[in-house]
Amino acid sequence: xxxxxxxxxxALLTLAIFSFxxxxxxxxxxxxxxxxxxxxxxxxxxxxHLVLTTRVITPLRGGNFIVIIPTLIGMLxxxxxxxxxxWLVRFPIAIALGFSAGVSIPxxxxxxxxxxxxxxxxxxxxLVNWQQGLWAVIILIGVISTIFYFYFSREHTGILKPVSxxxxxxxxxxxxxxxxxxxxxxxxxxxxxxxxxxKDWLGIIK
Amino acid sequence: xxxxxxxxxxxxRIIYLAVAISVLVPLIFPFSIPTNVMPPTQVLFNAVDNxxxxxxxxxxxxxxxxxxxxxxxPMLKALLRHAFARRLPVLVMSWPxxxxxxxxxxxxxxxxxxxxxxxTAEDSIIYGRDYVFLGWPPYxxxxxxxxxxxxxxxxxxxxxxxxxxxxxxxxxxxxxxxIGLIISIAGSAAPQSWxxxxxxxxxxxxxxxxxxxxxxxxxxxxxxxxxxGMMAGLKGASEYEHLVHTRYKTTGEMAAIRGMSSxxxxxxxxxxxxxxxxxxxxxxxxxx
Amino acid sequence: xxxKIPLIIVLVLGITMMIQFFIPxxxxxxxxxxxxxxxxxxxxxxxxxxxxxIIRHHIDKIRRKKEHWPYSWVTLIAIVMTAIIGLGxxxxxxxxxxxxxxxxxxxxxxxxxxxxxxxxxxxMAPLGATMFALLxxxxxxxAYRAFRARTMEATLLLVAAFIVMVGVVPLxxxxxxxxxxxxxxxxxxxxxxxxxxILFGVGLGVAATSLxxxxxxxxxxxxxxx
Numbered sequence: 001x002x003x004x005x006x007x008x009x010x011a012l013l014t015l016a017i018f019s020f021x022x023x024x025x026x027x028x029x030x031x032x033x034x035x036x037x038x039x040x041x042x043x044x045x046x047x048x049h050l051v052l053t054t055r056v057i058t059p060l061r062g063g064n065f066i067v068i069i070p071t072l073i074g075m076l077x078x079x080x081x082x083x084x085x086x087w088l089v090r091f092p093i094a095i096a097l098g099f100s101a102g103v104s105i106p107x108x109x110x111x112x113x114x115x116x117x118x119x120x121x122x123x124x125x126x127l128v129n130w131q132q133g134l135w136a137v138i139i140l141i142g143v144i145s146t147i148f149y150f151y152f153s154r155e156h157t158g159i160l161k162p163v164s165x166x167x168x169x170x171x172x173x174x175x176x177x178x179x180x181x182x183x184x185x186x187x188x189x190x191x192x193x194x195x196x197x198x199k200d201w202l203g204i205i206k
Numbered sequence: 207x208x209x210x211x212x213x214x215x216x217x218x219r220i221i222y223l224a225v226a227i228s229v230l231v232p233l234i235f236p237f238s239i240p241t242n243v244m245p246p247t248q249v250l251f252n253a254v255d256n257x258x259x260x261x262x263x264x265x266x267x268x269x270x271x272x273x274x275x276x277x278x279x280p281m282l283k284a285l286l287r288h289a290f291a292r293r294l295p296v297l298v299m300s301w302p303x304x305x306x307x308x309x310x311x312x313x314x315x316x317x318x319x320x321x322x323x324x325x326t327a328e329d330s331i332i333y334g335r336d337y338v339f340l341g342w343p344p345y346x347x348x349x350x351x352x353x354x355x356x357x358x359x360x361x362x363x364x365x366x367x368x369x370x371x372x373x374x375x376x377x378x379x380x381x382x383x384x385i386g387l388i389i390s391i392a393g394s395a396a397p398q399s400w401x402x403x404x405x406x407x408x409x410x411x412x413x414x415x416x417x418x419x420x421x422x423x424x425x426x427x428x429x430x431x432x433x434x435g436m437m438a439g440l441k442g443a444s445e446y447e448h449l450v451h452t453r454y455k456t457t458g459e460m461a462a463i464r465g466m467s468s469x470x471x472x473x474x475x476x477x478x479x480x481x482x483x484x485x486x487x488x489x490x491x492x493x494x
Numbered sequence: 495x496x497x498k499i500p501l502i503i504v505l506v507l508g509i510t511m512m513i514q515f516f517i518p519x520x521x522x523x524x525x526x527x528x529x530x531x532x533x534x535x536x537x538x539x540x541x542x543x544x545x546x547x548i549i550r551h552h553i554d555k556i557r558r559k560k561e562h563w564p565y566s567w568v569t570l571i572a573i574v575m576t577a578i579i580g581l582g583x584x585x586x587x588x589x590x591x592x593x594x595x596x597x598x599x600x601x602x603x604x605x606x607x608x609x610x611x612x613x614x615x616x617x618m619a620p621l622g623a624t625m626f627a628l629l630x631x632x633x634x635x636x637a638y639r640a641f642r643a644r645t646m647e648a649t650l651l652l653v654a655a656f657i658v659m660v661g662v663v664p665l666x667x668x669x670x671x672x673x674x675x676x677x678x679x680x681x682x683x684x685x686x687x688x689x690x691x692i693l694f695g696v697g698l699g700v701a702a703t704s705l706x707x708x709x710x711x712x713x714x715x716x717x718x719x720x
Contacts (some may be wrong), residue, residue, distance in 0.1 A: 037572020045580025102511025142687025151543030174688030176654025192276020272622030393498025
């Protein structure tokens, strides 16, 4: 068993969260609110030491006064809490949105669209190896039928019906695979906490 | 028939207890099963193994927070062990604020593991020479695009408030041309963002360490080659630990491999629960 | 003007960043670098919105004595104390505020630290990790009660899930080497195909939404008011 007070604090807080499994109780609520508070306090610390100090205060001390401009624009975020000047918060938001919208359009189209189309097309050289060729053809059929399934602008009748049904099959298999991996993920998190409780705290696991 | 109806109405806390027992017992009484390595993990391992340590570095982005720590922290430590065993320089950064503490913890623990065995300064893992902890960028997209021309401008100071460009390693690692591989260890779609904005624009290879929940979503990128390998979940972490330990005989706790016996039994338990639920459903439905 | 100028900023900046992607000229690159440096500082302040909202919410809860209001004190005190320790003690605990104290135990003298990193590792990390670990129990309960092979499609989902669940763990390889191979095939082929189809939709959706924001068609971000 550990005698480190911090391990005990971590273990008791872990048990407080786990107590929610029985029913909601004051210990769980306390732990939940503590988490929110500590997380925000940590973020304030990082913001000061790693951002404001290094990117604003140090350059200002070094004579680089240009940083005042983006700092003042950023400080307009504070106007959100002053009803009379709340409209000023639109300026830094507009800058951030305009930047990310402009950057993302060509990037997303290239990465999630063009490259993926390239990956779906079956080239003659893919068919040289029969196994690879078979998987490539199945992927092509799967992608097209999945896209057909998500086309809701027309009723799924005629040729759309069997094609979208094939799409459902691929989607169901894909979601089944996702569920299998989700089970693994959730259990892994539980394994990690039990490992901490029974090894680091109680010392039962050697 | 009655037994099936009562089984279907069983209190949820009994199910919780069953899951807890199926996880706990193999942890206390582990059994060893040989680790089989899946292809995406092998591809990632080979990619890291083929980076030239004299000319390039590896960038690890800690894109997760404590919520997914049990799955992803072993991946970070395995990657760091791999890099340090090869004397491959490493840059570490974090996307979510809460990932910083985990990045620091992983670096401190693995560095200590290696330095415990080191006998000279050459053998030791030294900050600034062998690795740099860049810290957290306030606006991720701007920072990763900036790193394409100058990493020192994207991170003017590191986590310890040293001027980044003054560090020994950063005198030769300037931008993505000097990065052999970026590995995003993430509990979200962060690897996809790295591919979209960095791999597409700058051509630098991107690999991933992903939670099992997100892993299926990245297979289209593995298929096109936009993603160079992936560790999926705790199993992926155990595969990587196994590969690193087998090749480089690293020491240090291998938490992911340790968890595999629990993982196996717990999966079977969930399977049994689902099967019982379905049998009960069909039996009671037929009687009705 | 209060709405028009931000919309113009979005349009101009958006088009600039889009065009810049294709222009390798030095002038374009210089503007691009300056924008990146400025955006990094502007973006940092966005955190204030979230922090301010949380503080306002909890102060409001205390003032109006809403349900569970005493716990809001826990949050506010935790924010203040953690911020003081972090700001005063520094990221490494080497700041002007002392963040450790020596104690003498039966095993000898030792130092107890309460630096920001210690608080992170022993309070934040366990709490965050355990909150998500609860999901394992909820997932098991939900799977037991709701996962039924009612239809052909649901059966297909169930079978795929079973193969993957057993195939990806080492026990699967122990039972049969074909299981991991089958699981990997499921991931490489039907899973890739369906996820790629979904990815097309998502990619087009992101591009369309970005375009709508740039062109001022999507204006929810402006908020209410004039």
